[in-house]
Amino acid sequence: MSPVTSDLSIWIVILALGIGTFLIRWSFLATLGDRDLPPIVIRMLRYTAVAVLPALVAPLVMWPAATGGQPEPARLSAAAVTIAVGVLTKNVILSIVAGATVLFAMLYVLG
Amino acid sequence: MAPFPAPGPARGGGAGKAPPRAPAEIRALARSPRASFLHGMIATTPFLIVVVPFALLFGVMSQEAGMDLAQTMGFSILVFAGASQFTAVQLISDQAPALLVILSGLAVNLRMAMYSASLVPWLRGASAGKKVLIAYLLIDQSFALSLQHYERHPRLTLPQRLAYFFGSATLLCLPWSLATWAGATLGRAIPDDIALDFAMPITFLAMIAPMLRTPAHLAACGVAIVLALVFAGLPSGLGLMIAALAGMATGALVETVMERGKATQG
Numbered sequence: 001m002s003p004v005t006s007d008l009s010i011w012i013v014i015l016a017l018g019i020g021t022f023l024i025r026w027s028f029l030a031t032l033g034d035r036d037l038p039p040i041v042i043r044m045l046r047y048t049a050v051a052v053l054p055a056l057v058a059p060l061v062m063w064p065a066a067t068g069g070q071p072e073p074a075r076l077s078a079a080a081v082t083i084a085v086g087v088l089t090k091n092v093i094l095s096i097v098a099g100a101t102v103l104f105a106m107l108y109v110l111g
Numbered sequence: 112m113a114p115f116p117a118p119g120p121a122r123g124g125g126a127g128k129a130p131p132r133a134p135a136e137i138r139a140l141a142r143s144p145r146a147s148f149l150h151g152m153i154a155t156t157p158f159l160i161v162v163v164p165f166a167l168l169f170g171v172m173s174q175e176a177g178m179d180l181a182q183t184m185g186f187s188i189l190v191f192a193g194a195s196q197f198t199a200v201q202l203i204s205d206q207a208p209a210l211l212v213i214l215s216g217l218a219v220n221l222r223m224a225m226y227s228a229s230l231v232p233w234l235r236g237a238s239a240g241k242k243v244l245i246a247y248l249l250i251d252q253s254f255a256l257s258l259q260h261y262e263r264h265p266r267l268t269l270p271q272r273l274a275y276f277f278g279s280a281t282l283l284c285l286p287w288s289l290a291t292w293a294g295a296t297l298g299r300a301i302p303d304d305i306a307l308d309f310a311m312p313i314t315f316l317a318m319i320a321p322m323l324r325t326p327a328h329l330a331a332c333g334v335a336i337v338l339a340l341v342f343a344g345l346p347s348g349l350g351l352m353i354a355a356l357a358g359m360a361t362g363a364l365v366e367t368v369m370e371r372g373k374a375t376q377g
Contacts, residue, residue, distance in 0.1 A: 003206035010182050013209050017199060017216045018189035024220050026246035028228035030239075037231065043363040045229040047331035049255050050322050051358025052222045053315045054332045055339035055351050056194070056251075061316075062340060066308040075309055082313050086320020093157040095317040100160075103309055 074106035151278025170294020248280035331362030
């Protein structure tokens with residue numbers, strides 16, 4: 001298979017990705033309609049956000065692409081502070097600001 | 112009053128004894144759909160701090176990968192899913208074949224099937240057209256914010272829930288497109304050493320932390336993190352799915368065990 005170089009092949013990627021992503025998002029909303037999910041599934045779904053988002057982020061925190069996959073103190077500290085402030089204050093804005101501040105301060109200090 | 116039973120957290124308590132309502136609850140229930148829409152927008156505002164730079168970065172990156180403005184905007188408008196857009200553009204610059212680019216991008220987005228399923232109990236009864244629109248606008252932030260809102264106020268009506276979601280999604284999707292366009296147009300004027308890569312992790316962590324309110328949530332999160340790291344070497348998206356499903360199962364298990372513990376004590 002050849003790499004994606006022509007305009008046409010880029011558009012094919014965009015359309016396929018767009019349609020596929022839409023179908024993924026629409027899947028259960030469309031098919032389940034007004035039927036009830038089994039209780040065990042509902043119970044599991046309650047933990048969707050707290051399982052998916054940390055799983056998505058964990059490798060990015062441990063092995064950031066920007067450092068060639070090497071663990072890096074500024075990003076690790078920023079992540080830790082963001083979580084700590086979020087858990088303690090339950091305030092999303094405050095924890096974003098705290099995390100970003102630590103990230104930039106540490107990057108600046110570490111050069 | 113909701114025309115159908117609110118799904119709410121199934122933690123014993125019957126519908127008979129309504130607990131006293133907090134002021135925030137009373138305010139949320141009293142909102143017109145229009146006010147709920149605005150409320151959703153306002154609750155989403157802080158996320159612009161990260162959504163805008165993230166979209167700018169996407170605009171810059173896709174220009175560098177050789178895409179024209181229409182294609183760059185095509186990604187942000189037709190796909191509208193940040194992580195998969197970055198994955199696709201990265202693979203395109205790495206000269207990967209089209210099929211691999213498409214499959215990797217879709218794998219990154221598979222988590223959204225779980226979002227779709229999670230919203231079903233809250234949004235049932237919505238028209239088919241609205242469900243199409245919800246599906247198009249369903250991203251991490253609009254999902255996490257809305258679900259948090261629905262769980263906090265289980266007695267909201269369907270129009271209030273829909274309006275909150277659409278308010279949140281509007282404030283995410285318009286800036287996403289505009290900032291992509293700005294990034295693609297302004298291009299190299301944006302410095303590339305300001306650690307924008309970390310905007311997404313910080314936002315997501317900030318969204319998750321306040322949700323860790325029970326041992327079951329903590330267990331779900333912990334298992335998901337450990338397995339995501341263990342399976343990080345698997346092809347993109349696969350490790351995430353395994354880790355997420357195991358985390359969700361753990362959360363459900365811990366919840367069940369704790370309920371049994373309570374039942375035997377009482």
